[in-house]
Amino acid sequence: METIKRQNIKVIKNIDELFTLIDISLNRNISFHHHLRNGDYVLNHVLSKYKKENIKGINLFPSAIFPSYNMILELIKNDQINDITTNYINGPTAEYITKHGLPGKLKMQTHGGRARSIIEGKNKIDIAFIAAPYVNKFGDAVGYLGKNKCGSLGYCIPDSIYAKIKVLVTDNLVDNLIENPEINGENIDYILLIDEIGDTMGIVSGTTEITKNPIGVKIAKNTSLLLKELGLIKDNFSFQSGAGGVSLRVTKDLKDIMIKENIKASFFSGGITGYHVEMLEEGLVEKLYDVQCFDLEAIESLSRNEFHIPISASEYANPANENQVIKDLDIVILGATEIDYDFNVNVTTDSHQTLIGGSGGHSDTATEAKVSVIVSPLMRGRIPVIKERVTTITTLGKNIDCLVTERGIAINPLRKDLIKKLKDTKLKVYSINELANIAYNFTNIPKDIIKHDKIIGEVEDRTYKIIDNIYQK
Amino acid sequence: MSRSYLFIPGNTPSMIQNLDVFESDAIIIDFEDSVSSFDKDSARILIKNFLKKYSYNEVEIYIRINSADSMYFLEDVKVTKDLDIFGYVLPKASVEAIKELNKLTDKAIIPIIESPMALLKVEDIAKEKNVVALLLGAEDYTKELGIKRTLEAVEILYARSIIAITANAYNLDSIDTPYTNKEDEEGLLIDANNALNLGLTSKSSIHPNQVDIINQVFAPSESEILEAKRIVKKSEETDKGAFSLDGKMIDLPVIEKAKKVLEKAKKYNL
Amino acid sequence: MKTSAGSLESSDCLITVSDSSELKIVIESVVLEQFGDQIREVIIQTLSDHNINKIHVQCLDKGALDYTIKSRLETALKRRGENLE
Numbered sequence: 001m002e003t004i005k006r007q008n009i010k011v012i013k014n015i016d017e018l019f020t021l022i023d024i025s026l027n028r029n030i031s032f033h034h035h036l037r038n039g040d041y042v043l044n045h046v047l048s049k050y051k052k053e054n055i056k057g058i059n060l061f062p063s064a065i066f067p068s069y070n071m072i073l074e075l076i077k078n079d080q081i082n083d084i085t086t087n088y089i090n091g092p093t094a095e096y097i098t099k100h101g102l103p104g105k106l107k108m109q110t111h112g113g114r115a116r117s118i119i120e121g122k123n124k125i126d127i128a129f130i131a132a133p134y135v136n137k138f139g140d141a142v143g144y145l146g147k148n149k150c151g152s153l154g155y156c157i158p159d160s161i162y163a164k165i166k167v168l169v170t171d172n173l174v175d176n177l178i179e180n181p182e183i184n185g186e187n188i189d190y191i192l193l194i195d196e197i198g199d200t201m202g203i204v205s206g207t208t209e210i211t212k213n214p215i216g217v218k219i220a221k222n223t224s225l226l227l228k229e230l231g232l233i234k235d236n237f238s239f240q241s242g243a244g245g246v247s248l249r250v251t252k253d254l255k256d257i258m259i260k261e262n263i264k265a266s267f268f269s270g271g272i273t274g275y276h277v278e279m280l281e282e283g284l285v286e287k288l289y290d291v292q293c294f295d296l297e298a299i300e301s302l303s304r305n306e307f308h309i310p311i312s313a314s315e316y317a318n319p320a321n322e323n324q325v326i327k328d329l330d331i332v333i334l335g336a337t338e339i340d341y342d343f344n345v346n347v348t349t350d351s352h353q354t355l356i357g358g359s360g361g362h363s364d365t366a367t368e369a370k371v372s373v374i375v376s377p378l379m380r381g382r383i384p385v386i387k388e389r390v391t392t393i394t395t396l397g398k399n400i401d402c403l404v405t406e407r408g409i410a411i412n413p414l415r416k417d418l419i420k421k422l423k424d425t426k427l428k429v430y431s432i433n434e435l436a437n438i439a440y441n442f443t444n445i446p447k448d449i450i451k452h453d454k455i456i457g458e459v460e461d462r463t464y465k466i467i468d469n470i471y472q473k
Numbered sequence: 474m475s476r477s478y479l480f481i482p483g484n485t486p487s488m489i490q491n492l493d494v495f496e497s498d499a500i501i502i503d504f505e506d507s508v509s510s511f512d513k514d515s516a517r518i519l520i521k522n523f524l525k526k527y528s529y530n531e532v533e534i535y536i537r538i539n540s541a542d543s544m545y546f547l548e549d550v551k552v553t554k555d556l557d558i559f560g561y562v563l564p565k566a567s568v569e570a571i572k573e574l575n576k577l578t579d580k581a582i583i584p585i586i587e588s589p590m591a592l593l594k595v596e597d598i599a600k601e602k603n604v605v606a607l608l609l610g611a612e613d614y615t616k617e618l619g620i621k622r623t624l625e626a627v628e629i630l631y632a633r634s635i636i637a638i639t640a641n642a643y644n645l646d647s648i649d650t651p652y653t654n655k656e657d658e659e660g661l662l663i664d665a666n667n668a669l670n671l672g673l674t675s676k677s678s679i680h681p682n683q684v685d686i687i688n689q690v691f692a693p694s695e696s697e698i699l700e701a702k703r704i705v706k707k708s709e710e711t712d713k714g715a716f717s718l719d720g721k722m723i724d725l726p727v728i729e730k731a732k733k734v735l736e737k738a739k740k741y742n743l
Numbered sequence: 744m745k746t747s748a749g750s751l752e753s754s755d756c757l758i759t760v761s762d763s764s765e766l767k768i769v770i771e772s773v774v775l776e777q778f779g780d781q782i783r784e785v786i787i788q789t790l791s792d793h794n795i796n797k798i799h800v801q802c803l804d805k806g807a808l809d810y811t812i813k814s815r816l817e818t819a820l821k822r823r824g825e826n827l828e
Contacts, residue, residue: 518818
């Protein structure tokens with residue numbers, strides 16, 4: 001191995017010491033990543049310091065906000081936060097912002113859009129606080145080793161390069177070299193050593209299970225039949241599905257088809273679970289491009305499988321990056337809380353107008369994949385998934401190709417090619433209005449309850465275009 | 474001619490309003506075991522209002538009423554006899570019970586053969602008016618005999634056989650007992666094939682996720698359909714009552730069977 | 744006298760009826776904003792179909808469709824001895 005002279009990064013033992021080196025009041029644009037999910041301790045730890053110092057006018061750039069990130073809510077209530085820019089928001093903070101808004105505004109980005117904004121200097125970040133499960137003294141880091149491992153560190157890679165000050169926060173500092181680090185120490189300014197960066201239980205808590213619900217099973221079956229009929233399940237196809245129960249069931253059904261017909265996929269991308277790993281190890285797919293691990297099996301696989309490859313948010317979905325992985329994606333399976341007659345999809349708010357999520361990679365993958373498929377029950381309780389106009393547009397209808405429900409399929413009229421392929425199908429294909437009427441026949445049409453009085457935020461697509469406003473409830 | 478019969482609980486709206494989603498050829502709305510004695514009235518009213526509002530062409534709907542010797546029997550029939558349903562599934566069937574039911578309605582009846590006595594009398598049961606199929610209820614049957622149920626199902630070999638034979642002889646459908654482990658897809662596949670190989674024409678189930686496998690097992694296969702097509706075609710071309718095809722003798726019963734296969738294939742879009 | 748029917752499972756509702764000198768309808772629902780009026784209408788229509796106008800109806804709704812609301816109300820009424828024929 002060639003020896004390069006590496007510089008040790010300054011290691012700081014507590015957060016108070018860090019802010020003797022950095023002027024906290026001049027550094028109020030701060031970012032975090034969410035790879036430790038609901039088990040993350042770093043965000044709350046850092047924000048406690050901002051609370052203690054009573055720093056006002058903070059602009060937050062977390063890649064996502066989970067229910068356990070309670071210091072954000074405390075700072076909002078203490079009038080210390082101005083803007084929040086994020087890709088996903090859920091839990092008490094989301095509910096509070098829905099009701100009260102922010103002094104500034106809430107900007108909802110996509111995973112690819114966030115990466116692009118940081119790289120192109122639109123999201124100006126003063127300090128990136130990067131929870132890192134395995135760090136060496138040169139500041140190199142990976143996420144798939146260490147006592148609080150979380151798998152891929154994809155979402156914070158742009159932060160680790162383009163923030164003004166980059167701080168790795170770790171509970172696991174080693175002396176050895178790290179091969180192929182996800183985070184390159186040459187960009188890192190400080191290493192902050194703390195007791196625990198997170199709680200393993202919370203990191204992998206969102207246990208991912210294939211649905212057994214008969215409605216979900218039917219939706220998945222209709223989806224795999226549709227994909228087959230469209231001729232998309234063939235050698236070298238590429239595929240992405242989330243960790244939702246129905247998405248995973250689609251993955252399982254595809255697996256059965258692939259084994260039966262001796263088909264091998266080229267890659268799966270996005271959030272990776274044990275089911276994807278199983279298919280890699282059984283030789284059904286060549287590569288996994290992993291921007292986020294959803295369970296322990298996926299995390300462990302990263303250190304054992306050469307072709308399970310962690311990628312950055314920019315490599316994953318930055319629209320300005322010619323080599324973004326999802327550009328080669330054939331199929332993406334996505335969810336929806338609502339979809340409208342123009343195929344616009346909402347995963348940002350629920351039908352009661354409360355913030356419950358956000359794009360993540362929804363708009364990115366829907367835009368790039370050759371065929372984007374929304375899977376959803378036609379009705380949830382008494383609420384039909386199809387509306388005349390969604391409460392909030394997360395992904396524009398022009399980027400959504402198919403809706404699959406338990407009672408039938410609708411194809412976006414813009415996709416004449418797909419409609420033509422399904423001309424003689426035995427599948428139940430309807431127009432989206434017809435499908436809506438099937439639902440209304442059971443539920444009747446819900447009263448429109450959406451208030452449009454006060455704008456509290458906006459949805460920014462990966463193109464930088466503002467595609468919708470978010471209103472106070 | 475249904476391949477699959479799915480039981481769904483009669484007092485559970487979330488299942489009822491999705492009954493056409495599960496792809497079962499026939500649905501059996503249950504008033505018996507899955508409805509507590511306290512809610513029998515509730516189930517009747519729910520199903521009456523549901524079926525008055527929604528109608529279904531693609532699925533045959535039956536109601537499993539409570540047995541003729543129960544206090545719920547009369548009211549079960551009274552509330553439902555004018556609804557648009559295919560007929561009734563009658564538990565603890567006997568010749569007398571079927572006669573009782575026939576006094577109240579002219580709808581089709583599927584008796585459940587679930588006791589040694591009913592099995593002994595199965596031919597008499599098959600001959601009763603309005604009976605369209607025989608359903609084996611193996612759990613109660615084996616309980617009464619005091620024997621264990623197994624996956625291999627040797628203990629119900631005779632019951633399955635006699636029901637298949639009787640149904641066939643009287644031109645009825647024969648419906649296999651449900652496979653009770655709803656998690657075990659492999660077991661279900663084995664169990665359904667066992668029933669198929671003994672001559673049963675369909676199988677009942679207790680969970681929607683079992684329907685797919687049952688439909689596959691009891692549907693005519695591609696090669697069967699192809700052969701049936703050739704038989705029917707040749708029979709139309711010749712005026713002989715019997716002829717040979719690929720060295721095999723084809724006579725009227727074989728031609729009739731081939732026609733049935735094609736009818737089934739057409740009905741289920743195969 | 745107080746009788747009830749239904750359940751708090753998804754797509755069902757629990758309806759309780761009791762004596763009252765006037766018509767009183769109380770609805771709690773997971774879809775109150777979207778369907779509260781419709782639920783009230785079904786209850787009023789069902790009562791009027793059976794010529795009942797002095798009663799207290801409480802409906803705890805978990806997204807039940809109209810036929811279910813009507814059915815649960817009719818069952819509760821029947822259980823208090825109303826003749827619904």
